[in-house]
Amino acid sequence: MALTDVHITVFMQFIFLVVLACVVSFAAKQLCDYYKNNHNTPVRAILTGAVRNSLICLPWLILLLYMSHLWLDHDEAEWHDNLLIVERAFLILIPAWLLWRISDETPALIKVIGPDWGGRVSGSIVSRGVQVVILLIALGSIAQMLGYSLSALLTFGGIGGIIIGMAAREWLANFFGGLMLMLDRPFTEGDWIRSPDRSIEGHVEAIGWRLTRIRTFDRRPIYVPNSLFTGIVVENPSRMRNRRMLENFGLRYEDQEKLPLIFSRIMELVEDNPDIDSNEPKYACFIRYDDSSLLCQVRVHIKRTDRVGFLQVQQWVLMIVAQVVAEQGAEFAYPTRKLLNN
Secondary structure (H helix, E strand, O other): OOOHHOOOOOOHHHHHHHHHHHHHHHHHHHHHHHHHHOOOOOOHHHHHHHHHHHHHHHHHHHHHHHHHHHHOOOHHHHHHHHHHHHHHHHHHHHHHHHHHHHHHHHHHHHHOOHHHHHHHOOOOHHHHHHHHHHHHHHHHHHHHOOOOOOOHHHHHHHHHHHHHHHHOOHHHHHHHEEEEHHHHHHOOOEEEEEEEOOOOEEEEEEOOOOOOOOOOOOOEEEEHHEEEEEEEOOOOOOOOEEEEEEEEEEEEEHHHHHHHHHHHHHHHHHHOOOOOOOOOOEEEEEEEEEOOHHHHHHEEEEEOOHHHHHHHHHHHHHHHHHHHHHHHOOOOOOOOOOOOOO
């Protein structure tokens, strides 16, 4: 009969704690969602969004540990000691988990706290550096809690590092390649890159420790090992100050006297366009006598570096050329051939 009373008491405690965990978890969820959706305080919104899942799970982890004390037989010293080790490990891992989640949001925090830092500080580098420190501190604390000597671990780590380095040579090459990408920063996430050495072109979506994910223009993802970037040439069109437009067009030989007026009018209209970079050389000129035409050329530098914007301005320049040619009474040349009949 006494055993039944104990079971009933434990069961009632279990029901009460489950209800309490549900209430606390729901309250944490509502509070985090409130601050996450509050755009007036972006830093608080980012931080609460980072720790939201951790805070929701935390009451259930505490419930699990507490119920373990009720279910396990405390007369068994081995089970009791193991449970204490698990509790101490949780005291180390839970703060590490929260800090890890916050470090994931470092790029967003940098953009909010210091918008001007984006070009000088890489959020990915800071985030991954903090995560490495968190991981090392957590593992060292757990190892010391289990009774391992840190000096012995460091000695073993030196020997083990040689073995691991030989076994994971490719992985380490990718790791250090990713580190060089983050330090040298030939490109960042969001940049449009291409390589003349390899069939790689698209927008960089993510730079990891081992792989870089690139999304091609037809929306296919490409996963490139970081070690590859140490041996190839990479172009970064996203960092162009402007894009050059160089187009040829041919006029008839009969329109040779009209060329100066055509060129001066084209340049007059081009200089009035704010999308044309006035600091770069630009011209419209006659370059040579071709077989069936007077070959002319127009060169300008367009400030719009994105493909769509560049093509729109390029189209405007080409339409201006056609408009001026028509205004001056000239015509575009096309291949002609005379047949002489004797």
